[in-house]
Amino acid sequence: MATEAGRKNVEGLPEKVHVWPYLVRLEFLCAIIVVLALTVWSITIDAPLEEAANPTKTPNPSKAPWYFLGLQDILVYFDPWFAGVVAPVLIIVGLMLIPYLDVNPKGNGYYTYTERKLAIWVYCFGFLVLWIALIIMGVFLRGPGWNLFMPWQYWDPHKVVALVNVDLPYAFGVRSYNMALLFGGAVVLGYFALGTAVYFFLERKAIKYVGFLRMFIKIQLLLIMGGMVIKIVLRLGFNIKYIWVTPWFNI
Amino acid sequence: MNKVKSGEILDDIKKQVTESQVWASTFRHGYADTPRNRVLQIASNVWLHLHPVKMHRHALRIKFTWCMGGITFLLFLSTVVTGVILMFYYRPVGEYAYYDMKYLQYDVPFGMLMRNMHRWAAHAMVITVWLHMFRVFLTGSYKPPREFNWVIGVFLVTFTLLLSFTGYLLPWDQLAMWAVTVGTNMARATPFLGHEGPFAEFVGVTPRYDARSMLLGGSLVGPPALLRFYVLHCIFIPLVAGALMIVHFWRIRKDGGISGPL
Ligand code: HEM
Numbered sequence: 067m068a069t070e071a072g073r074k075n076v077e078g079l080p081e082k083v084h085v086w087p088y089l090v091r092l093e094f095l096c097a098i099i100v101v102l103a104l105t106v107w108s109i110t111i112d113a114p115l116e117e118a119a120n121p122t123k124t125p126n127p128s129k130a131p132w133y134f135l136g137l138q139d140i141l142v143y144f145d146p147w148f149a150g151v152v153a154p155v156l157i158i159v160g161l162m163l164i165p166y167l168d169v170n171p172k173g174n175g176y177y178t179y180t181e182r183k184l185a186i187w188v189y190c191f192g193f194l195v196l197w198i199a200l201i202i203m204g205v206f207l208r209g210p211g212w213n214l215f216m217p218w219q220y221w222d223p224h225k226v227v228a229l230v231n232v233d234l235p236y237a238f239g240v241r242s243y244n245m246a247l248l249f250g251g252a253v254v255l256g257y258f259a260l261g262t263a264v265y266f267f268l269e270r271k272a273i274k275y276v277g278f279l280r281m282f283i284k285i286q287l288l289l290i291m292g293g294m295v296i297k298i299v300l301r302l303g304f305n306i307k308y309i310w311v312t313p314w315f316n317i
Numbered sequence: 318m319n320k321v322k323s324g325e326i327l328d329d330i331k332k333q334v335t336e337s338q339v340w341a342s343t344f345r346h347g348y349a350d351t352p353r354n355r356v357l358q359i360a361s362n363v364w365l366h367l368h369p370v371k372m373h374r375h376a377l378r379i380k381f382t383w384c385m386g387g388i389t390f391l392l393f394l395s396t397v398v399t400g401v402i403l404m405f406y407y408r409p410v411g412e413y414a415y416y417d418m419k420y421l422q423y424d425v426p427f428g429m430l431m432r433n434m435h436r437w438a439a440h441a442m443v444i445t446v447w448l449h450m451f452r453v454f455l456t457g458s459y460k461p462p463r464e465f466n467w468v469i470g471v472f473l474v475t476f477t478l479l480l481s482f483t484g485y486l487l488p489w490d491q492l493a494m495w496a497v498t499v500g501t502n503m504a505r506a507t508p509f510l511g512h513e514g515p516f517a518e519f520v521g522v523t524p525r526y527d528a529r530s531m532l533l534g535g536s537l538v539g540p541p542a543l544l545r546f547y548v549l550h551c552i553f554i555p556l557v558a559g560a561l562m563i564v565h566f567w568r569i570r571k572d573g574g575i576s577g578p579l
Contacts, residue, residue, distance in 0.1 A: 150503025
Protein backbone atom coordinates (compact mmCIF):
# COMPACT_ATOMS: atom_id res chain seq x y z
CA MET A 67 0.00 0.00 0.00
CA ALA A 68 2.59 2.45 1.09
CA THR A 69 4.75 1.85 -1.94
CA GLU A 70 1.81 2.27 -4.27
CA ALA A 71 0.85 5.57 -2.74
CA GLY A 72 4.49 6.58 -3.01
CA ARG A 73 4.63 5.72 -6.68
CA LYS A 74 1.46 7.58 -7.39
CA ASN A 75 2.98 10.61 -5.78
CA VAL A 76 6.05 10.46 -7.99
CA GLU A 77 3.86 10.10 -11.07
CA GLY A 78 1.82 13.05 -9.94
CA LEU A 79 4.90 15.25 -9.78
CA PRO A 80 5.02 17.85 -12.50
CA GLU A 81 7.28 16.15 -14.98
CA LYS A 82 8.78 18.66 -17.35
CA VAL A 83 10.24 18.03 -20.77
CA HIS A 84 12.08 20.29 -23.17
CA VAL A 85 9.89 22.07 -25.69
CA TRP A 86 12.68 21.59 -28.20
CA PRO A 87 12.43 18.93 -29.52
CA TYR A 88 9.33 17.35 -27.96
CA LEU A 89 6.75 20.03 -28.74
CA VAL A 90 8.36 21.68 -31.74
CA ARG A 91 8.60 18.44 -33.64
CA LEU A 92 4.91 17.75 -33.01
CA GLU A 93 4.00 21.22 -34.20
CA PHE A 94 6.13 20.73 -37.27
CA LEU A 95 4.49 17.43 -38.12
CA CYS A 96 1.05 18.86 -37.52
CA ALA A 97 1.84 21.87 -39.71
CA ILE A 98 2.96 19.64 -42.57
CA ILE A 99 -0.23 17.61 -42.41
CA VAL A 100 -2.48 20.68 -42.25
CA VAL A 101 -0.72 22.48 -45.09
CA LEU A 102 -0.84 19.35 -47.22
CA ALA A 103 -4.54 18.91 -46.55
CA LEU A 104 -5.21 22.55 -47.32
CA THR A 105 -3.27 22.33 -50.57
CA VAL A 106 -5.10 19.22 -51.74
CA TRP A 107 -8.42 20.77 -50.78
CA SER A 108 -7.56 23.95 -52.69
CA ILE A 109 -6.45 22.07 -55.79
CA THR A 110 -9.56 19.93 -55.93
CA ILE A 111 -12.31 22.37 -54.96
CA ASP A 112 -12.63 25.89 -56.33
CA ALA A 113 -13.92 28.80 -54.28
CA PRO A 114 -17.30 29.95 -55.60
CA LEU A 115 -17.63 33.03 -57.77
CA GLU A 116 -21.13 33.85 -58.92
CA GLU A 117 -22.22 36.54 -61.37
CA ALA A 118 -21.23 40.12 -60.66
CA ALA A 119 -22.95 41.87 -57.77
CA ASN A 120 -26.28 43.29 -58.84
CA PRO A 121 -28.24 45.41 -56.34
CA THR A 122 -31.43 45.06 -58.38
CA LYS A 123 -31.49 41.27 -58.35
CA THR A 124 -32.21 39.83 -54.91
CA PRO A 125 -31.63 36.10 -54.71
CA ASN A 126 -34.24 34.02 -52.90
CA PRO A 127 -33.25 32.81 -50.38
CA SER A 128 -30.61 35.39 -49.41
CA LYS A 129 -28.38 33.75 -46.87
CA ALA A 130 -25.76 35.23 -44.59
CA PRO A 131 -22.36 33.44 -44.52
CA TRP A 132 -22.84 29.95 -43.13
CA TYR A 133 -21.34 30.70 -39.70
CA PHE A 134 -24.09 33.26 -39.05
CA LEU A 135 -26.98 31.09 -40.21
CA GLY A 136 -27.86 30.11 -36.65
CA LEU A 137 -28.54 33.76 -35.90
CA GLN A 138 -30.39 34.20 -39.19
CA ASP A 139 -32.59 31.26 -38.28
CA ILE A 140 -33.48 32.84 -34.96
CA LEU A 141 -34.96 35.70 -37.01
CA VAL A 142 -37.91 33.41 -37.61
CA TYR A 143 -38.76 33.60 -33.93
CA PHE A 144 -37.43 36.99 -32.90
CA ASP A 145 -37.33 40.50 -34.31
CA PRO A 146 -34.02 41.70 -35.78
CA TRP A 147 -33.14 43.90 -32.82
CA PHE A 148 -32.95 40.76 -30.71
CA ALA A 149 -31.77 38.07 -33.14
CA GLY A 150 -29.31 40.33 -34.96
CA VAL A 151 -28.00 42.64 -32.27
CA VAL A 152 -28.91 41.79 -28.69
CA ALA A 153 -28.50 38.01 -29.01
CA PRO A 154 -24.96 38.21 -30.49
CA VAL A 155 -23.93 40.74 -27.85
CA LEU A 156 -25.35 38.53 -25.11
CA ILE A 157 -23.53 35.52 -26.53
CA ILE A 158 -20.20 37.35 -26.54
CA VAL A 159 -20.65 38.90 -23.11
CA GLY A 160 -22.05 35.67 -21.69
CA LEU A 161 -19.07 33.69 -22.97
CA MET A 162 -16.66 36.20 -21.46
CA LEU A 163 -18.40 35.92 -18.11
CA ILE A 164 -18.19 32.11 -17.95
CA PRO A 165 -14.93 31.99 -15.91
CA TYR A 166 -16.34 34.49 -13.42
CA LEU A 167 -19.73 32.83 -13.04
CA ASP A 168 -18.64 29.19 -12.87
CA VAL A 169 -17.12 28.95 -9.41
CA ASN A 170 -16.93 25.17 -9.33
CA PRO A 171 -13.24 24.56 -8.53
CA LYS A 172 -13.35 21.00 -9.85
CA GLY A 173 -12.61 19.94 -13.39
CA ASN A 174 -9.79 22.45 -13.90
CA GLY A 175 -7.43 21.05 -16.52
CA TYR A 176 -8.86 17.62 -17.28
CA TYR A 177 -11.88 16.08 -18.93
CA THR A 178 -14.68 15.24 -16.55
CA TYR A 179 -18.41 15.01 -16.85
CA THR A 180 -19.40 13.88 -13.39
CA GLU A 181 -17.74 16.78 -11.58
CA ARG A 182 -19.44 19.51 -13.60
CA LYS A 183 -22.56 18.09 -15.20
CA LEU A 184 -24.59 21.28 -15.40
CA ALA A 185 -21.81 23.36 -16.96
CA ILE A 186 -21.17 20.72 -19.62
CA TRP A 187 -24.88 20.39 -20.39
CA VAL A 188 -25.41 24.12 -20.76
CA TYR A 189 -22.40 24.63 -22.99
CA CYS A 190 -23.11 21.59 -25.16
CA PHE A 191 -26.73 22.61 -25.55
CA GLY A 192 -25.82 26.16 -26.52
CA PHE A 193 -23.00 25.18 -28.85
CA LEU A 194 -24.21 21.95 -30.42
CA VAL A 195 -27.95 22.65 -30.58
CA LEU A 196 -28.55 26.40 -30.63
CA TRP A 197 -25.46 27.17 -32.71
CA ILE A 198 -24.33 24.17 -34.79
CA ALA A 199 -27.67 22.43 -35.39
CA LEU A 200 -29.29 25.69 -36.46
CA ILE A 201 -26.39 26.34 -38.85
CA ILE A 202 -26.80 22.91 -40.42
CA MET A 203 -30.51 23.55 -40.76
CA GLY A 204 -29.89 26.98 -42.25
CA VAL A 205 -27.41 25.70 -44.81
CA PHE A 206 -29.28 22.63 -46.00
CA LEU A 207 -32.96 22.94 -45.15
CA ARG A 208 -33.84 26.61 -45.57
CA GLY A 209 -35.08 27.40 -49.07
CA PRO A 210 -36.93 30.25 -50.81
CA GLY A 211 -38.88 32.48 -48.45
CA TRP A 212 -36.78 30.93 -45.65
CA ASN A 213 -39.25 28.02 -45.70
CA LEU A 214 -38.20 24.61 -44.46
CA PHE A 215 -37.53 22.03 -47.18
CA MET A 216 -36.42 18.46 -46.70
CA PRO A 217 -33.34 17.47 -48.73
CA TRP A 218 -35.47 15.51 -51.21
CA GLN A 219 -38.01 18.29 -51.71
CA TYR A 220 -38.02 20.73 -54.61
CA TRP A 221 -37.22 24.33 -53.59
CA ASP A 222 -40.51 25.82 -54.73
CA PRO A 223 -40.23 29.61 -54.69
CA HIS A 224 -44.03 29.89 -54.72
CA LYS A 225 -44.61 27.66 -51.71
CA VAL A 226 -47.40 29.17 -49.65
CA VAL A 227 -47.35 28.78 -45.91
CA ALA A 228 -50.50 29.91 -44.12
CA LEU A 229 -49.79 32.59 -41.53
CA VAL A 230 -51.86 31.52 -38.58
CA ASN A 231 -49.69 32.90 -35.81
CA VAL A 232 -51.29 34.96 -33.06
CA ASP A 233 -49.83 36.78 -30.09
CA LEU A 234 -49.88 35.09 -26.72
CA PRO A 235 -52.33 37.52 -25.04
CA TYR A 236 -54.73 37.01 -27.96
CA ALA A 237 -54.50 33.26 -27.57
CA PHE A 238 -55.54 33.72 -23.97
CA GLY A 239 -58.54 35.78 -25.01
CA VAL A 240 -57.14 39.22 -24.19
CA ARG A 241 -58.47 41.48 -26.92
CA SER A 242 -57.80 45.08 -25.91
CA TYR A 243 -54.41 46.56 -26.77
CA ASN A 244 -53.64 47.93 -23.35
CA MET A 245 -54.64 44.75 -21.58
CA ALA A 246 -52.46 42.76 -23.97
CA LEU A 247 -49.58 45.10 -23.20
CA LEU A 248 -50.01 44.46 -19.48
CA PHE A 249 -50.58 40.74 -19.91
CA GLY A 250 -47.49 40.26 -22.09
CA GLY A 251 -45.37 42.35 -19.75
CA ALA A 252 -46.57 40.34 -16.78
CA VAL A 253 -45.71 37.07 -18.52
CA VAL A 254 -42.20 38.12 -19.55
CA LEU A 255 -41.25 39.91 -16.35
CA GLY A 256 -42.98 37.24 -14.30
CA TYR A 257 -40.92 34.57 -16.00
CA PHE A 258 -37.69 36.29 -15.02
CA ALA A 259 -38.85 37.20 -11.51
CA LEU A 260 -40.15 33.73 -10.79
CA GLY A 261 -37.13 32.00 -12.28
CA THR A 262 -34.77 34.18 -10.24
CA ALA A 263 -36.75 33.68 -7.05
CA VAL A 264 -36.91 29.90 -7.44
CA TYR A 265 -33.18 29.74 -8.16
CA PHE A 266 -32.28 31.82 -5.14
CA PHE A 267 -34.59 29.76 -2.98
CA LEU A 268 -33.11 26.46 -4.10
CA GLU A 269 -29.53 27.72 -3.82
CA ARG A 270 -30.06 29.84 -0.71
CA LYS A 271 -27.18 28.14 1.06
CA ALA A 272 -24.77 29.09 -1.72
CA ILE A 273 -25.46 32.83 -1.60
CA LYS A 274 -22.98 33.37 1.20
CA TYR A 275 -19.92 32.07 -0.58
CA VAL A 276 -20.89 32.43 -4.27
CA GLY A 277 -22.15 35.98 -3.95
CA PHE A 278 -25.43 37.63 -4.88
CA LEU A 279 -24.31 39.47 -8.01
CA ARG A 280 -22.66 36.41 -9.51
CA MET A 281 -25.72 34.26 -8.93
CA PHE A 282 -28.04 36.96 -10.20
CA ILE A 283 -26.20 37.43 -13.51
CA LYS A 284 -25.86 33.68 -13.95
CA ILE A 285 -29.56 33.00 -13.57
CA GLN A 286 -30.51 35.90 -15.87
CA LEU A 287 -28.30 34.51 -18.64
CA LEU A 288 -29.67 31.02 -18.15
CA LEU A 289 -33.24 32.33 -18.15
CA ILE A 290 -32.61 34.22 -21.41
CA MET A 291 -31.22 31.07 -23.00
CA GLY A 292 -34.14 29.03 -21.72
CA GLY A 293 -36.56 31.75 -22.78
CA MET A 294 -35.31 31.53 -26.35
CA VAL A 295 -36.02 27.81 -26.37
CA ILE A 296 -39.48 28.40 -24.88
CA LYS A 297 -40.25 30.98 -27.55
CA ILE A 298 -39.16 28.61 -30.32
CA VAL A 299 -41.34 25.84 -28.88
CA LEU A 300 -44.29 28.21 -28.52
CA ARG A 301 -43.98 29.21 -32.17
CA LEU A 302 -43.50 25.75 -33.60
CA GLY A 303 -45.97 24.00 -31.35
CA PHE A 304 -48.62 26.62 -30.68
CA ASN A 305 -48.26 29.24 -33.47
CA ILE A 306 -47.54 32.01 -31.00
CA LYS A 307 -45.99 35.07 -32.65
CA TYR A 308 -45.20 37.55 -29.91
CA ILE A 309 -45.48 37.21 -26.18
CA TRP A 310 -45.24 40.89 -25.41
CA VAL A 311 -46.18 43.64 -27.83
CA THR A 312 -45.24 47.19 -26.87
CA PRO A 313 -45.15 50.41 -28.89
CA TRP A 314 -41.34 50.24 -28.94
CA PHE A 315 -40.42 46.58 -29.27
CA ASN A 316 -41.97 43.13 -29.46
CA ILE A 317 -40.76 39.96 -27.83
CA MET B 318 45.81 15.05 -51.96
CA ASN B 319 45.97 12.88 -48.92
CA LYS B 320 43.48 15.12 -47.20
CA VAL B 321 41.03 14.71 -50.07
CA LYS B 322 41.39 10.96 -50.10
CA SER B 323 40.89 10.55 -46.39
CA GLY B 324 37.98 12.97 -46.31
CA GLU B 325 39.76 15.14 -43.83
CA ILE B 326 39.18 18.09 -46.09
CA LEU B 327 35.49 18.01 -45.27
CA ASP B 328 36.24 18.41 -41.60
CA ASP B 329 38.53 21.28 -42.44
CA ILE B 330 35.85 22.99 -44.48
CA LYS B 331 33.27 22.46 -41.78
CA LYS B 332 35.59 23.94 -39.24
CA GLN B 333 36.32 26.94 -41.46
CA VAL B 334 32.63 27.57 -42.07
CA THR B 335 31.32 27.11 -38.56
CA GLU B 336 34.08 29.15 -37.05
CA SER B 337 33.74 32.01 -39.50
CA GLN B 338 32.45 35.32 -38.30
CA VAL B 339 29.37 35.14 -40.54
CA TRP B 340 28.29 31.75 -39.17
CA ALA B 341 29.00 32.57 -35.56
CA SER B 342 27.06 35.79 -35.76
CA THR B 343 24.04 34.08 -37.39
CA PHE B 344 23.69 30.95 -35.29
CA ARG B 345 24.12 31.77 -31.69
CA HIS B 346 24.70 28.27 -30.39
CA GLY B 347 25.80 24.85 -31.52
CA TYR B 348 23.49 22.16 -32.79
CA ALA B 349 24.71 19.32 -30.58
CA ASP B 350 21.80 17.80 -28.65
CA THR B 351 22.69 19.04 -25.18
CA PRO B 352 20.25 20.31 -22.56
CA ARG B 353 21.84 23.72 -22.85
CA ASN B 354 21.29 23.87 -26.58
CA ARG B 355 17.70 22.65 -26.21
CA VAL B 356 17.04 25.61 -23.99
CA LEU B 357 18.88 28.07 -26.22
CA GLN B 358 17.06 26.79 -29.28
CA ILE B 359 13.83 28.19 -27.83
CA ALA B 360 15.09 31.10 -25.78
CA SER B 361 17.34 32.68 -28.39
CA ASN B 362 14.95 32.39 -31.31
CA VAL B 363 12.43 35.16 -31.80
CA TRP B 364 9.88 32.88 -33.47
CA LEU B 365 10.11 30.07 -30.97
CA HIS B 366 10.44 32.10 -27.80
CA LEU B 367 6.69 32.51 -27.31
CA HIS B 368 6.99 28.90 -26.22
CA PRO B 369 8.16 28.14 -22.74
CA VAL B 370 11.49 26.34 -22.56
CA LYS B 371 10.05 23.38 -20.68
CA MET B 372 6.56 22.05 -20.38
CA HIS B 373 4.52 19.36 -18.69
CA ARG B 374 4.54 16.10 -20.56
CA HIS B 375 0.77 15.76 -20.44
CA ALA B 376 0.36 18.96 -22.47
CA LEU B 377 1.95 17.19 -25.43
CA ARG B 378 -0.96 14.81 -25.73
CA ILE B 379 -3.08 15.44 -28.79
CA LYS B 380 -5.96 13.81 -26.94
CA PHE B 381 -5.84 16.70 -24.51
CA THR B 382 -5.52 19.76 -26.75
CA TRP B 383 -6.77 18.34 -30.06
CA CYS B 384 -4.03 20.61 -31.47
CA MET B 385 -6.80 23.04 -32.29
CA GLY B 386 -5.24 26.26 -31.00
CA GLY B 387 -2.06 25.64 -32.95
CA ILE B 388 -3.94 24.70 -36.11
CA THR B 389 -6.05 27.84 -35.81
CA PHE B 390 -2.88 29.90 -35.65
CA LEU B 391 -1.35 28.05 -38.61
CA LEU B 392 -4.48 28.66 -40.69
CA PHE B 393 -4.36 32.33 -39.72
CA LEU B 394 -0.77 32.51 -40.97
CA SER B 395 -1.81 30.78 -44.21
CA THR B 396 -4.47 33.40 -44.83
CA VAL B 397 -1.95 36.16 -44.16
CA VAL B 398 0.49 34.79 -46.73
CA THR B 399 -2.06 34.02 -49.43
CA GLY B 400 -3.97 37.20 -48.65
CA VAL B 401 -0.96 39.40 -49.26
CA ILE B 402 -0.48 37.70 -52.62
CA LEU B 403 -4.12 38.34 -53.53
CA MET B 404 -3.71 42.00 -52.58
CA PHE B 405 -1.21 42.43 -55.41
CA TYR B 406 -3.97 41.77 -57.93
CA TYR B 407 -7.14 43.02 -56.29
CA ARG B 408 -8.56 46.55 -56.28
CA PRO B 409 -11.41 47.30 -53.85
CA VAL B 410 -13.27 49.50 -56.34
CA GLY B 411 -16.81 48.87 -57.52
CA GLU B 412 -15.88 48.82 -61.21
CA TYR B 413 -12.80 46.62 -60.84
CA ALA B 414 -13.21 44.25 -57.93
CA TYR B 415 -15.24 41.54 -59.66
CA TYR B 416 -13.09 41.61 -62.81
CA ASP B 417 -9.93 41.43 -60.74
CA MET B 418 -11.33 38.22 -59.29
CA LYS B 419 -11.87 36.85 -62.79
CA TYR B 420 -8.37 37.96 -63.76
CA LEU B 421 -6.95 36.25 -60.67
CA GLN B 422 -8.76 33.05 -61.52
CA TYR B 423 -8.00 32.82 -65.21
CA ASP B 424 -4.85 34.81 -65.95
CA VAL B 425 -2.69 35.05 -62.85
CA PRO B 426 -0.34 32.06 -62.47
CA PHE B 427 -1.52 30.09 -59.44
CA GLY B 428 -4.13 32.81 -58.86
CA MET B 429 -6.96 30.34 -58.49
CA LEU B 430 -4.91 28.23 -56.09
CA MET B 431 -4.07 31.27 -53.95
CA ARG B 432 -7.72 32.29 -53.86
CA ASN B 433 -8.84 28.78 -52.95
CA MET B 434 -6.25 28.44 -50.20
CA HIS B 435 -7.18 31.81 -48.77
CA ARG B 436 -10.88 31.04 -48.73
CA TRP B 437 -10.68 27.47 -47.47
CA ALA B 438 -8.15 28.34 -44.78
CA ALA B 439 -10.48 31.08 -43.60
CA HIS B 440 -13.47 28.73 -43.44
CA ALA B 441 -11.39 26.06 -41.74
CA MET B 442 -10.15 28.61 -39.21
CA VAL B 443 -13.71 29.39 -38.16
CA ILE B 444 -14.32 25.70 -37.50
CA THR B 445 -11.04 25.06 -35.70
CA VAL B 446 -11.44 28.08 -33.44
CA TRP B 447 -14.87 26.82 -32.38
CA LEU B 448 -13.41 23.38 -31.69
CA HIS B 449 -10.53 24.94 -29.75
CA MET B 450 -13.00 26.84 -27.61
CA PHE B 451 -15.06 23.68 -27.10
CA ARG B 452 -12.01 21.76 -25.90
CA VAL B 453 -10.95 24.60 -23.59
CA PHE B 454 -14.42 24.50 -22.10
CA LEU B 455 -14.49 20.72 -21.74
CA THR B 456 -11.17 20.65 -19.91
CA GLY B 457 -12.28 23.52 -17.69
CA SER B 458 -9.17 25.43 -18.72
CA TYR B 459 -10.88 28.77 -18.29
CA LYS B 460 -10.85 28.31 -14.53
CA PRO B 461 -8.35 30.21 -12.35
CA PRO B 462 -5.74 31.36 -13.19
CA ARG B 463 -6.73 31.35 -16.87
CA GLU B 464 -9.93 33.45 -16.75
CA PHE B 465 -8.37 36.37 -18.53
CA ASN B 466 -6.99 34.26 -21.36
CA TRP B 467 -10.48 32.90 -21.95
CA VAL B 468 -11.73 36.49 -22.25
CA ILE B 469 -8.97 37.22 -24.79
CA GLY B 470 -10.10 34.06 -26.55
CA VAL B 471 -13.67 35.29 -26.83
CA PHE B 472 -12.34 38.47 -28.44
CA LEU B 473 -10.34 36.25 -30.79
CA VAL B 474 -13.30 34.14 -31.87
CA THR B 475 -15.27 37.35 -32.48
CA PHE B 476 -12.50 38.83 -34.58
CA THR B 477 -12.11 35.56 -36.48
CA LEU B 478 -15.77 35.75 -37.49
CA LEU B 479 -15.48 39.43 -38.37
CA LEU B 480 -12.40 38.74 -40.48
CA SER B 481 -14.27 36.06 -42.37
CA PHE B 482 -17.36 38.23 -42.75
CA THR B 483 -15.55 41.32 -44.06
CA GLY B 484 -13.65 39.13 -46.52
CA TYR B 485 -16.90 37.62 -47.75
CA LEU B 486 -17.83 40.87 -49.49
CA LEU B 487 -14.62 41.36 -51.43
CA PRO B 488 -15.28 39.07 -54.47
CA TRP B 489 -18.10 41.52 -55.19
CA ASP B 490 -20.35 38.87 -56.71
CA GLN B 491 -23.99 38.09 -55.97
CA LEU B 492 -23.09 35.70 -53.15
CA ALA B 493 -20.93 38.36 -51.50
CA MET B 494 -23.26 41.31 -51.89
CA TRP B 495 -26.38 39.60 -50.62
CA ALA B 496 -24.80 37.70 -47.77
CA VAL B 497 -23.35 40.97 -46.50
CA THR B 498 -26.66 42.73 -47.10
CA VAL B 499 -28.44 40.16 -44.94
CA GLY B 500 -25.77 40.46 -42.27
CA THR B 501 -25.51 44.23 -42.12
CA ASN B 502 -29.29 44.70 -42.31
CA MET B 503 -29.27 43.65 -38.68
CA ALA B 504 -27.45 46.86 -37.77
CA ARG B 505 -30.47 48.95 -38.67
CA ALA B 506 -32.39 47.20 -35.89
CA THR B 507 -29.81 48.16 -33.24
CA PRO B 508 -31.64 49.55 -30.23
CA PHE B 509 -31.26 53.36 -30.12
CA LEU B 510 -28.70 53.47 -32.95
CA GLY B 511 -30.43 51.80 -35.91
CA HIS B 512 -33.26 53.55 -37.72
CA GLU B 513 -35.59 50.55 -37.39
CA GLY B 514 -34.49 49.59 -33.91
CA PRO B 515 -36.39 50.03 -30.65
CA PHE B 516 -36.27 53.57 -29.25
CA ALA B 517 -34.77 54.95 -32.48
CA GLU B 518 -37.35 57.73 -32.49
CA PHE B 519 -35.87 59.14 -29.30
CA VAL B 520 -32.42 59.40 -30.88
CA GLY B 521 -33.45 60.65 -34.29
CA VAL B 522 -31.42 58.32 -36.47
CA THR B 523 -32.40 57.98 -40.15
CA PRO B 524 -31.68 55.37 -42.83
CA ARG B 525 -28.84 57.57 -44.03
CA TYR B 526 -27.47 58.30 -40.61
CA ASP B 527 -27.43 55.36 -38.24
CA ALA B 528 -25.36 52.36 -37.13
CA ARG B 529 -25.81 50.60 -40.47
CA SER B 530 -24.91 53.56 -42.65
CA MET B 531 -21.78 54.08 -40.59
CA LEU B 532 -20.79 50.49 -41.27
CA LEU B 533 -21.54 50.69 -44.98
CA GLY B 534 -20.71 54.29 -45.82
CA GLY B 535 -24.18 54.63 -47.36
CA SER B 536 -27.66 53.25 -47.16
CA LEU B 537 -26.94 50.06 -49.11
CA VAL B 538 -24.06 47.69 -49.82
CA GLY B 539 -22.31 49.74 -52.51
CA PRO B 540 -18.75 50.71 -53.45
CA PRO B 541 -18.14 52.66 -50.23
CA ALA B 542 -19.02 49.53 -48.26
CA LEU B 543 -16.60 47.54 -50.39
CA LEU B 544 -13.78 49.94 -49.56
CA ARG B 545 -14.64 49.97 -45.86
CA PHE B 546 -14.76 46.21 -45.65
CA TYR B 547 -11.47 45.98 -47.55
CA VAL B 548 -9.66 48.24 -45.11
CA LEU B 549 -11.18 46.46 -42.12
CA HIS B 550 -10.37 43.07 -43.62
CA CYS B 551 -6.80 43.71 -44.73
CA ILE B 552 -5.53 46.12 -42.11
CA PHE B 553 -7.55 46.80 -39.02
CA ILE B 554 -8.88 43.39 -37.97
CA PRO B 555 -5.74 41.36 -38.80
CA LEU B 556 -3.58 43.77 -36.79
CA VAL B 557 -5.87 43.67 -33.78
CA ALA B 558 -6.34 39.90 -34.00
CA GLY B 559 -2.60 39.36 -34.44
CA ALA B 560 -1.82 41.48 -31.41
CA LEU B 561 -4.39 39.61 -29.35
CA MET B 562 -2.91 36.28 -30.44
CA ILE B 563 0.48 37.37 -29.13
CA VAL B 564 -1.10 38.32 -25.82
CA HIS B 565 -2.96 34.99 -25.83
CA PHE B 566 0.24 32.98 -26.27
CA TRP B 567 2.11 35.07 -23.75
CA ARG B 568 -0.60 34.54 -21.18
CA ILE B 569 -0.52 30.75 -21.68
CA ARG B 570 3.11 30.89 -20.50
CA LYS B 571 2.48 33.32 -17.69
CA ASP B 572 -0.48 31.31 -16.43
CA GLY B 573 1.79 28.33 -15.96
CA GLY B 574 1.56 26.62 -19.32
CA ILE B 575 -1.25 24.47 -20.62
CA SER B 576 -3.67 23.54 -17.87
CA GLY B 577 -3.40 20.08 -16.38
CA PRO B 578 -4.76 17.87 -13.62
CA LEU B 579 -2.26 18.99 -11.01
C1 HEM C 1 -7.49 33.02 -33.28
C2 HEM C 1 -7.88 32.27 -32.36
C3 HEM C 1 -7.05 31.46 -31.37
C4 HEM C 1 -5.76 30.99 -31.45
C5 HEM C 1 -4.79 31.15 -32.61
C6 HEM C 1 -5.50 30.29 -30.22
C7 HEM C 1 -4.32 29.62 -29.94
C8 HEM C 1 -4.09 28.87 -28.81
C9 HEM C 1 -3.01 27.93 -28.62
C10 HEM C 1 -1.94 27.60 -29.66
C11 HEM C 1 -3.14 27.40 -27.38
C12 HEM C 1 -2.27 26.31 -26.79
C13 HEM C 1 -3.04 25.07 -26.47
C14 HEM C 1 -3.88 24.50 -27.55
O1 HEM C 1 -3.44 24.48 -28.71
O2 HEM C 1 -5.00 24.07 -27.24
C15 HEM C 1 -4.28 28.04 -26.76
C16 HEM C 1 -4.72 27.80 -25.47
C17 HEM C 1 -5.81 28.43 -24.88
N1 HEM C 1 -6.80 29.12 -25.56
FE1 HEM C 1 -6.68 29.74 -27.46
N2 HEM C 1 -6.58 30.37 -29.40
C18 HEM C 1 -7.56 31.07 -30.07
C19 HEM C 1 -8.83 31.33 -29.63
C20 HEM C 1 -9.29 31.02 -28.36
C21 HEM C 1 -10.65 31.13 -27.93
C22 HEM C 1 -11.81 31.53 -28.82
C23 HEM C 1 -10.67 30.79 -26.61
C24 HEM C 1 -11.83 30.74 -25.65
C25 HEM C 1 -12.83 31.52 -25.65
C26 HEM C 1 -9.33 30.47 -26.21
C27 HEM C 1 -8.93 30.14 -24.93
C28 HEM C 1 -7.75 29.51 -24.63
C29 HEM C 1 -7.34 29.10 -23.31
C30 HEM C 1 -8.11 29.36 -21.99
C31 HEM C 1 -6.13 28.42 -23.47
C32 HEM C 1 -5.30 27.75 -22.36
C33 HEM C 1 -5.71 26.31 -22.43
C34 HEM C 1 -5.07 25.47 -21.38
O3 HEM C 1 -4.32 25.99 -20.56
O4 HEM C 1 -5.37 24.26 -21.40
N3 HEM C 1 -8.50 30.61 -27.31
N4 HEM C 1 -4.85 28.93 -27.65
